[in-house]
Amino acid sequence: MFRPTIKQRGESRNRSTFQPSSTDGVVLQCDLLPSLAFFYDSYVSFQVLLTAAGNECLRLYLGYIGNLSDKVPELAGFWLLSLVPQLPLQLFLLLNQNIMLQPLEQIVQSLSVLLLIIQLLTGFFALRHSSKVHAEQSRLRILLWTQQKDD
Template sequence: MEMRDVTSSSSFWIRSSYDFSSPRSETLSNLPLQISLYFNIFYSPLLILLLSAAYLNKFPLLPGYYQFVSIIVLLLVFGLEVSRLYLGYRGNLGELVPHLTGCCILSALQIICCLYLILNLDMLILPIEICVIVPELLFLISQCFCGVWAIQRMVRSQKKKTILELISKRD
């Protein structure tokens, strides 16, 4: 049986130009944010399915203006969820400040929409809605805080790199 050195195989390791021993190539992605986004991706289909079922059941009982508002808010929540998770993943793993900032802004907007769905007493709130939206709110709040923390770390690191580059160009 032939022994092969798997560490030298180019298909096994992704070749990079970074020197991983230097502090300048420190990984800045936020693990708590990534874990929260990961579990939220699996929770989102359940959220969409259960909220859709709940609103289909109570839709005929709502007044006309609440029917219109609830459809708009639900479509907003579903659309924000998909784009927010994409921006969060892309921003955290790619260490991209604009994407993470977009994720935090969309999370704040989605928190407002979710609070409207469970705190508006005129909309006939079902218990399943509370059971589904409360964990989503916990995901959103944790992702907002972790996202801001990750943005601060990335901006601080990029600022240091820029200062070092300016100093090295001047010399």
């Protein structure tokens, strides 16, 4: 390890002192870069997995409640959580070059992304159909209410 020394008054000039140059920072960065890159990749991958797992639980809960009770807000929440955080996180886990995936992991992750895209497409059409049905039911209730009020 390099230790800088501070020159005292009256010391002779032939002692080595720390003289910063432009190459010191480059050498320091090159020495620390591989270990920091490994830590960064490990940390980011762990955080992505943790976030994807938590998001998956919330997403599946909203989809389950939205489908069983035919609630549009829960279905919309399911679809938005699938689109915004889940798809980019899954694509990161699949396409990140710093993560060394085994062939089986690549197959499973590819299948997961494919199923997520299928869920996004079918969820969009199901959400659109459900919102149209709810809008029609609401319009008919209002029409029925106004007819009963007039009678």
